[in-house]
Amino acid sequence: MIQFKNLHKRFGKLAVLDGLDLSIKKGGIFAILGPNGSGKTTLIKCLLGMVIPQKGDIFYNDKSVLKKWSYRNELNYLPQIANFPPNLSVQELIEMVKNLRPKESNEQELIDLFGLNDSLQKKLGNLSGGTKQKVNIVLTFMFDSNLIILDEPTNGLDPIALIHLKELIKKEKEKGKTILITTHIMSFVNEVADEIVFLLDGKIYFKGAIDELKKQTNNDDLEHAIANLISKQYA
Numbered sequence: 001m002i003q004f005k006n007l008h009k010r011f012g013k014l015a016v017l018d019g020l021d022l023s024i025k026k027g028g029i030f031a032i033l034g035p036n037g038s039g040k041t042t043l044i045k046c047l048l049g050m051v052i053p054q055k056g057d058i059f060y061n062d063k064s065v066l067k068k069w070s071y072r073n074e075l076n077y078l079p080q081i082a083n084f085p086p087n088l089s090v091q092e093l094i095e096m097v098k099n100l101r102p103k104e105s106n107e108q109e110l111i112d113l114f115g116l117n118d119s120l121q122k123k124l125g126n127l128s129g130g131t132k133q134k135v136n137i138v139l140t141f142m143f144d145s146n147l148i149i150l151d152e153p154t155n156g157l158d159p160i161a162l163i164h165l166k167e168l169i170k171k172e173k174e175k176g177k178t179i180l181i182t183t184h185i186m187s188f189v190n191e192v193a194d195e196i197v198f199l200l201d202g203k204i205y206f207k208g209a210i211d212e213l214k215k216q217t218n219n220d221d222l223e224h225a226i227a228n229l230i231s232k233q234y235a
């Protein structure tokens with residue numbers, strides 16, 4: 001479904017992606033992991049067309065998407081930091097996004113799920129961090145798309161919201177969706193991910209199932225297995 005081929009991205013002298021190759025097949029939950037600053041968000045932004053690589057290509061359903069835009073109608077994206085306009089209410093923002101994206105939406109179901117009915121008239125600038133993240137999640141999941149990209153989706157969520165998020169993600173997977181997630185929360189990865197994609201030194205250092213990673217690193221605990229991979233960078 002998605003292929004990154006020989007992707008190079010540098011910011012000034014800093015090479016963030018350095019000839020990265022990666023294929024993601026359709027359907028399932030893929031956790032994109034790696035140390036802070038390893039390029040996870042940069043990789044996602046390349047796929048979204050928000051960062052333009054210096055070299056390489058990206059294919060979505062076998063078509064190159066570099067500098068093309070229509071494929072973006074087929075995906076949902078949850079940004080790591082949602083910079084919402086502070087003077088709009090939650091309701092106004094939802095209406096604005098619906099107007100910008102004339103696709104069928106199921107926002108009320110999600111508003112009920114995350115208990116946001118009492119926050120709909122509140123200004124976004126006055127919301128707590130966790131409530132903002134719930135709004136972020138509603139905006140991401142209210143449209144039906146085949147590809148869902150979530151950058152640090154658990155940020156600030158309380159345990160109940162976290163349970164709802166996990167259920168939501170699993171439900172989308174059951175519908176055959178492809179879900180890419182970056183996170184540093186290993187319990188979350190353990191619970192939802194089918195495959196791990198581990199970025200290090202601008203390349204994919206590991207791609208495979210959680211059990212394969214545990215076997216490869218000789219470690220039964222995912223957190224330690226990942227720490228083992230990261231520590232190789234500093235060895």
Ligand SMILES: Nc1ncnc2c1ncn2[C@@H]1O[C@H](COP(=O)(O)OP(=O)(O)OP(=O)(O)O)[C@@H](O)[C@H]1O
Pocket residue numbers: 011014016034035036037038039040041042043
């Ligand atoms: N627009 C930019 N200009 C300059 N440097 C950038 C830019 N965007 C990202 N970088 C740098 O690229 C590197 C990779 O950043 P990126 O946000 O992709 O990492 P990440 O793996 O998502 O990190 P984290 O786990 O901390 O969220 C970092 O060193 C970052 O400072």
